Amino acid sequence: MTQRELASPRAxxxxxxxxxxxxxxxxxxxxxxxxxxxxxxxxxxxxALAVFTLIVVIPSWRGAFYALTNWDxxxxxxxxxxxxxxxxxxxxxxxxxSILNTMLYAxxxxxxxxxxxxxxxxxxxxxxxxRNWLRVLFFAPAVVTPLVVANLWQYILAPEGALNTALRAxxxxxxxxxxxxxxxxxxxxxxxxxxxxxxxxxxxxxLAGLQSIPExxxxxxxxxxxxxxxxxxxxxxxxxxxxxxxxxxLSLIGGLKLFDQVLIMxxxxxxxxxxxxxxxxxxxxxxxxxxxxxxxxTLVLTAFVAVASLIQFTLxxxxxxx
Amino acid sequence: xxxxxxxxxxxxxxxxVVALLFAAPVYVLINTALNSxxxxxxxxxxxxxxxxxxxxxxxxxxxxxxxxNNVVITVxxxxxxxxISASAAYPLARITRTWSKLTFAFFLGGLLIPGLLxxxxxYTTFRxxxxxxxxxGLVIIYVGAQMPFSIFLYVQFLRSLPLDFEEAATxxxxxxxxxxxxxxxxxxxxITGTVVILNTIHVWNDxxxxxxxxxxxxxxxxxxxxxxxxxxxxxxxxxxxxxxIIGVTPLLIFYFLLQRxxxxxxxxxxxx
Numbered sequence: 351m352t353q354r355e356l357a358s359p360r361a362x363x364x365x366x367x368x369x370x371x372x373x374x375x376x377x378x379x380x381x382x383x384x385x386x387x388x389x390x391x392x393x394x395x396x397x398a399l400a401v402f403t404l405i406v407v408i409p410s411w412r413g414a415f416y417a418l419t420n421w422d423x424x425x426x427x428x429x430x431x432x433x434x435x436x437x438x439x440x441x442x443x444x445x446x447x448s449i450l451n452t453m454l455y456a457x458x459x460x461x462x463x464x465x466x467x468x469x470x471x472x473x474x475x476x477x478x479x480x481r482n483w484l485r486v487l488f489f490a491p492a493v494v495t496p497l498v499v500a501n502l503w504q505y506i507l508a509p510e511g512a513l514n515t516a517l518r519a520x521x522x523x524x525x526x527x528x529x530x531x532x533x534x535x536x537x538x539x540x541x542x543x544x545x546x547x548x549x550x551x552x553x554x555x556x557l558a559g560l561q562s563i564p565e566x567x568x569x570x571x572x573x574x575x576x577x578x579x580x581x582x583x584x585x586x587x588x589x590x591x592x593x594x595x596x597x598x599x600l601s602l603i604g605g606l607k608l609f610d611q612v613l614i615m616x617x618x619x620x621x622x623x624x625x626x627x628x629x630x631x632x633x634x635x636x637x638x639x640x641x642x643x644x645x646x647x648t649l650v651l652t653a654f655v656a657v658a659s660l661i662q663f664t665l666x667x668x669x670x671x672x
Numbered sequence: 673x674x675x676x677x678x679x680x681x682x683x684x685x686x687x688x689v690v691a692l693l694f695a696a697p698v699y700v701l702i703n704t705a706l707n708s709x710x711x712x713x714x715x716x717x718x719x720x721x722x723x724x725x726x727x728x729x730x731x732x733x734x735x736x737x738x739x740x741n742n743v744v745i746t747v748x749x750x751x752x753x754x755x756i757s758a759s760a761a762y763p764l765a766r767i768t769r770t771w772s773k774l775t776f777a778f779f780l781g782g783l784l785i786p787g788l789l790x791x792x793x794x795y796t797t798f799r800x801x802x803x804x805x806x807x808x809g810l811v812i813i814y815v816g817a818q819m820p821f822s823i824f825l826y827v828q829f830l831r832s833l834p835l836d837f838e839e840a841a842t843x844x845x846x847x848x849x850x851x852x853x854x855x856x857x858x859x860x861x862x863i864t865g866t867v868v869i870l871n872t873i874h875v876w877n878d879x880x881x882x883x884x885x886x887x888x889x890x891x892x893x894x895x896x897x898x899x900x901x902x903x904x905x906x907x908x909x910x911x912x913x914x915x916x917i918i919g920v921t922p923l924l925i926f927y928f929l930l931q932r933x934x935x936x937x938x939x940x941x942x943x944x
Contacts, residue, residue: 389838390766391848395775398760398819405816406782409790409797416792423792470690477676478684484691486931493927493934495877497895498916501902502701505909512700515715546697558936607786610879631788641792648788656784 416645423641435646445647448625451537452654455626456605458541459548463601464594466545467552472582474553475560485557488550496547500614503543504530507615530616533623540611540624548604552597559593560586595666599659606655627651705913725914729901733915738897739922745807745893746875749814753822753871754864756815761826762852766835776827782820791884798885805889810882814875822867829863830856869934876923894919 417435421428439445470488474481491499506512507529514526529539563586571581609628612618618625618633627647634644706721729735764776794813795804803809833856841855842848857864879895886896898919905911927934 389842389848389851390763392763392767392772394759394763394852397756398779398823399775401756401812401816402779402782402819405794405813406785406790406819409794410785412793413789413791473683473687473690476683477680478687479676480684480688480691484687486928487691487695489931489934490924490927493873493923494920495879495895495923497877497879497898498920501898501912501916502697505704505913506697506700512697512715519715546694628786628788635788635792645789648786652784652786652789655786659784 413645414649416642417649419642421642422639423635423644424639428642431642435643436650438643439646439650444622444625444630445627447622448627448630449650449654451623451625452606452608452627452651454537455541455544455608456602456658458538459544459605459608460598460601462541463545463549464552464597466549467597468556468590470549470553471556471560472586475557485554489554490550491547492551494547496610497614499543499547500611503539503546504615507539531620533620536616536620536624540608540615543615544605544608544611548601552601555593555597555600556590559590563589591666591670595663595670598666599662602658602662603655606651606658627654701913701917704909705917707910725910726918728911729915729918732904733897733901733918734892735894735897735915735918738892738894741807741891742876742894743922745810745814746872749811749818749875750868750871752811752815753818754867757819757822757867758826758857758860758864759852760819761823761830762856764823765827765830776823779820779823782817783824787817787880795884803885805886805891807886807891809885810893813881813885814871814878818871818874822871825863825867825870826860829860833859865933869930872926873923 416428418430418432419428420431420434470484474484474488478484508514509528509531513529517523517526527535530536567585567589568581571585576584607628608626609632612624612626612629613632616624618629622630628651631644631647631651634640634647700715703715703718705725706723707718708722708724760779764772764779798804798809801809803812837855837859838851841851846854877895878893879899882893882896883899886892892900898915901915902912
C-alpha cells in the first residue's frame with residue numbers, strides 16, 4: 351500500500367485538508383450568497399440555546415458576580431466588597447507564585463509537546479513498516495483519563511518507584527531521587543507526564559497536515575537536489591503552519607487550565623511549588639471556604655486564556671499568510 | 673520516492689526503540705497489577721501472575737455499577753449532543769443575517785469560560801431541582817457544556833457543504849425538518865463521527881463534574897470509583913493498578929476498534 355492510499359479515507363467524505371481549504375474559501379465567498387440560506391428554520395437553534403444558556407451562561411454570570419463579594423460558598427449572607435478580591439489576587443504571594451507556575455506549565459507543555467509531537471509525526475509519516483502500529487500506540491494515552499495517567503506516574507516517580515528502581519538497576523544510583531517531592535523537579539516532572547500523555551495528540555494533528563502536502567512537491571524538491579533538512583525547512587515547515595496553529599493553541603490552553611494531574615500527583619506541593627491557578631482556585635472554593643476570592647482567581651485565569659489565545663492566534667495567522 | 677532504503681531501516685529501528693520507551697509505563701502498570709504477593713517495585717516480569725487484584729478491585733471498588741453508569745451517561749449525553757448541536761448548526765451556518773452571526777459568536781464565547789465559574793451557582797440550582805446524585809443531572813450538564821465545541825465543528829463543516837442537495841430536496845417539496853434530517857444530516861457523517869468520538873472521550877473521562885455532583889450519593893462513575901478507591905487502598909499499588917486497567921479498558925477497546933477513523937476524524941475535525 352502506498353502512502354497516498356493510506357491518506358485517502360475509503361469511508362467516503364472529503365479529506366480533512368480539503369474540508370479546511372474549502373471552508374476557508376467558502377467563508378470568503380459567503381457574503382455573495384446571502385438569501386439562499388433562509389430555508390434553514392431559525393427555531394432549530396432553540397434547544398441548544400436553551401440548554402447552553404441555562405447550564406453555562408446564567409450560572410457563570412452568577413458565579414462571576416460572587417467575585418465582587420466575600421461569600422464563603424455556604425452561608426446565606428455575604429457582603430459586597432467591590433474589587434477587593436482582585437486586588438488581593440495581585441498582592442497575595444501564593445496567587446503570584448501560582449500565576450508564574452501556570453505560565454511555566456503552559457509554555458513548557460506547549461514547547462516540549464509540540465517538538466516531540468512533530469518528530470513523532472515525521473517519523474510515522476515515513477515509509478517504515480511499523481508506521482500504522484506506532485500511530486495507534488502513540489495516540490493511545492490521549493484517550494485515557496488524566497486521572498489514571500497521573501496515578502500511574504505518581505507510582506513511577508515515587509522514591510521507591512519504578513523509575514528509581516530502573517536507575518539503580520543500571521548503576522545510575524546518583525540520579526535516583528524523590529521526583530515529585532523535590533521543589534525544583536516536581537513541576538518539570540508534571541510537565542513531562544502531560545507531554546507523555548498528549549504528544550501523540552499533537553502528532554496526529556501534524557500527521558494530518560503532513561499528509562495534505564502533495565507528493566509531487568517533494569519529488570520536485572528532490573529533483574532540484576534539496577537535502578532533507580532544506581526540504582523540511584522550505585517545504586514542510588510552511589505548509590505545516592495551519593497544523594502548528596491548532597497545536598500551539600490547544601496545548602497552550604490545556605497548559606493554562608492544568609488541574610487533574612497536579613491535584614493527583616502533588617496536590618500543589620511540595621509547599622506550593624506546583625500550585626496552578628486552577629488548583630488554588632479549587633482549594634479556596636472547596637477547602638478554605640473563600641468562594642468570592644476563588645471566583646476572582648478563576649476570572650483572572652479566564653482573562654489569561656482569552657488574551658493568550660487571541661495574541662497567539664493573531665501572530666500565527668499572520669505567519670500562515672506569509 | 674517512498675522506497676524502503678537503508679535510511680528507512682535505521683529510522684524504523686529508532687522509532688521502535690522510542691515506542692518501547694514510550695510504552696514502558698504501561699508495562700509497569702500491567703506487571704504491578706498482576707503481582708498479588710509482592711510489595712516493592714519490581715521491574716522483572718512477575719513469576720506467578722494472578723488476577724486476584726482485578727477481582728478485589730472489581731468487587732470492593734464497585735466498578736461494575738460505575739461502569740453501567742458511565743455507559744448510560746456517555747451514550748445518552750453523546751446522542752443528545754449530536755442531535756441538538758447538529759440542528760443548531762444548520763441555521764447558524766445557512767442563515768447569514770447579523771443575528772445568526774451574533775448567536776454563533778455567543779456560543780463560541782462559551783469555549784473561553786472555565787467550568788469552575790458555573791459550578792457552585794449551578795450546584796445550588798440542581799440541589800433545588802433534586803438533580804444532585806442523579807446521572808441525569810450530569811447528562812444535562814454535559815449537553816450544555818459541550819454545545820460550543822460541537823456546534824463549532826458542525827458549523828465549520830456545514831459551511832463547506834454545497835447547497836445543491838438541500839435546494840433540490842426543497843424543490844421536491846420536502847419540509848425543512850425532513851430536508852435537514854434526511855438529506856443534510858447524512859451528508860454530515862464525517863464530522864458527526866468526530867463529534868461522537870471527541871465527546872465520548874470527554875464525557876467518559878470527566879472527573880471533576882461527577883466528583884462534585886455525585887459525591888456522597890452512592891452513585892459513581894468510573895473516574896470517581898477509581899478516585900475513592902485509590903484513597904482507600906493507599907500504597908496497595910497492585911490493586912489500584914488493576915482498578916485503573918479495568919477503568920480504561922472500555923475506552924481503549926472503543927479506540928482500537930475505531931482507531932483509523934478516530935485518528936483521521938480527530939485531526940480533520942480539529943483542523944476544520
